[in-house]
Amino acid sequence: MNQKRNWAAAALLLPAVLLAGCTSGARETGSQAHHEHAQHAGVAAGSSDSVSGKTELTEATEVLRGKEFTLTAKPGMLAAAEGTTVPVWSFNHSVPGPQLRVKQGELVTVKLQNELPEPVSIHWHGYPVPNAMDGIPGVTQNAVQPGEQFTYQFKADVAGTYWYHSHQDSVNQLDRGLYGTLVVEGEEDSKVDRDYTLVLDEWMGGGAAASDSGTGAAGHDMAEGSHGKSGTGPAAETGHAANAAGHGAHDAGHGASHGAAETGHSGHAGNSNHPHGTPGQGHDMSMYNLFTINGKTGEAVERLLVKEGEKVRLRLINAGYMSHELHLHGHEFSITATDGQKINHPPSTKDSLLAIAPGERYDIEFTANNPGVWLLEEHSDNPAAVGMKAAIVYEGAASGADRANEREKLPRIDLMSYGEMADAPFQLDQKFDLEYTMNLGTTEDKGGQLFTINGKTYPDTEMLTVKKGDKVKVRLVNKSESDDHPMHLHGHFFQVLSKNGKAMTGSPIIKDTLNLKPGEEYVVAFIADNPGEWMFHCHDLHHAAAGMVTHLRYEGFQPQFKADPKAGNKPE
Secondary structure, three states, X not given: OOOOOOOEOHHHOOOOOOOOOOOOOEEEOOHHXXXXXXXXXXXXXXXXXXXXXXXXXXXXXXXXXXXXXXXXXXXXXXXXXXXXXXXXXXXXXXOOOOEEEEEOOOEEEEEEEEOOOOOEOOEEEOOOOOHHHOOOEOOOEOOEOOOOEEEEEEEOOOOEEEEEEOOOXXXXXXXXXXXXXXXXXXXXXXOOOEEEEEEEEEEEOOEOOOOOOOOOHHHOOXXXXXXXXXXXXXXXXXXXXXXXXXXXXXXXXXXXXXXXXXXXXXXXXXXXXXXXXXOOOOOOHHHEEEEEEOOEOHHHOOOEEEOOOOEEEEEEEEOOOOOEEEEEOOOOEEEEEEOOEEOOOOOXXXXXXXXXXXXXXXXXXXXXXXXXXXXXXXXXXXXXXXXXXXXXXXXXXXXXXXXXXXXXXXXXXXXXXXXXXXXXXXXXXXXXXXXXXXXXXXXXXXXXXXEEEOOEOOOOOOOEEEOOOOEEEEEEEEOOOOOOEEEEEOOOOEEEEEXXXXXXXXXXXXXXXXXXXXXXXXXXXXXXXXXXXXXEEEOOHHHHHOOOEEEEEEOOOOOOOOOOOOOOOOOO
C-alpha cells in the first residue's frame, strides 16, 4: 500500500545533531529564506540508516547556491512535530531536500548519488530541460541503481520557482519525501527583502499497521518497498489514525493500487498481467491526516520573520496529492507568478483564498505594513488543516496575537480574470497545427478503479505526435464525478486559453500544471519547441499510477539511451 510515511514511535527520536551533508555549491542552512531560524525546534531528527546500519540524523532544509551540486538519496527520519518522527527517504537528509538556487543563464550540473536500496531518478518539475535530462526511467534514462550515480546538466534559461522529485515509482518515492526545490533567479526579478519558500504536503499519522516482520528501522521495509509502519505520538490523536490500520481503508472516489501486502510493491508487482498491479486496492485520501509546511506541522512550522516596511515574497509549492486553499491574514498581496511564469500587472487582493493543486507553484508578494503576528493558513473542513499554518512575525512583536480561522468562508481568487491582458503567444480562435482532446475519466476494472485518458489507461493511451514548431491546442475535459485531475506536461509551458467555454479575460496565464475539478473543461495551447518524448499525466500520482498518463512524442525523435530490462524502470 502507498502507506504514506506512517509515523514511527516517538521513542525513536534520538539526540539532534546536524550533519555535514554531501553537497557542492555554497551552503546556507539559513539563507535569506531561513536565516533567522537556524535554531528552530524542528531542525533535526533521529533515524536509523537501513543501508549502513548506523544512526543518521536529518538536518535543516538548506539553500545551496552555485552551479554544481550533489544530491544524495538516502533513508532518514524527520521530526514533523515535537515528540513525533516519521521515516523518510530524502535528498541530503532533508525533507524537503535542499533548495538549489542558480542564476538565470548558468549551466547547472547536479550529481545524483543513490544510497537507497531501490532505484531512483530526479525529474525537474516544470523546467524545460533537454529530454535526456527529464529523469523518467524507461523513457529518458534508466533508473539509477543503489550505489550508482547519474549526472544531470541543463542551462537555467527560464527564471522562476520550480521543484524536483523522483519519478521512479513516484507515487511512493515522492510520498516518502524524495523532493526539493529549484529557484532560478532572473535578471529582471522584482527585488524583495525576504524570500521564503513554503512546500506543502500531507502525511499519514498514527495507528497500528500491518505486520512488519523482517523490516528495517521503525518497521520501514526498505528492501521490499512496503509502507507498513507503526506509529505513535501526537499524530495518532488527530482523528483518522484508524485509517492506517492494516492498510484497509478505501474510498470510492479515489483509486490506484496500494496495499503492499496484497500487491507486492504499491500496486506494481502484485499482478504481473496488469500494467498497474492490482487495481482493486483503492486509496483513501482521509488517511493523509497530517498537513505540513516544509516538513513541519503546527507549532513546529518555521516562523517567517519580517520587519515593518519590507517587501516579502512567498514561493508556494504543493508537493502533495491534495489541493490546498491558503489565506494570508492581515495583508494585501499579489500573485506575481504561477508555475514560475509571471502574471501581467497582478492586482492586490485581501482575504481571498488561493487554491494550489498538486504540482502547482504560486509566488505571492506583500508589503509588511501591519505589525504583529499573522497567519498564512490552510482553509478547509479537514481536521488536518490545523497543522498547515505559518506565522508571519514582525520583529519585536509578541507571539500568538493572530487567531486561526481555517473554516471561515472566503472568496476564491479566479485566475480567469486576474491581472491585465497583454500580448500572448496564442489566441483561442487562431489556426493550430494539431488539435487534441483529452477526456479524463474514472472507471472500474475487476472491482477496482482505473483513471483513463479517452477511455484507455497507460501504456495503451494514445500519444500526441508532433513536429518541431507545431502549434498545438489541447482540450482537457474532466469527466470524473468526484476526482480532481491536476494535469502536468513535461518539458513545455502551455497557455490557458479558456475555461468552460469562456475565454480568459485577465493576464495571459502560462503554466505546466493545471487542475481540473469534476465537470470542468479547459483549452490550453503550446508550441512544440523541445524535441523528445515527454510525459503528460495527472499529478495526483495515485491517478497516474492507475493509468492517467500519456506521452507527447516528436516525429523522428530517437532517445539517447537504451532501456535496460533489468533496471526496474517504473516511470509512473
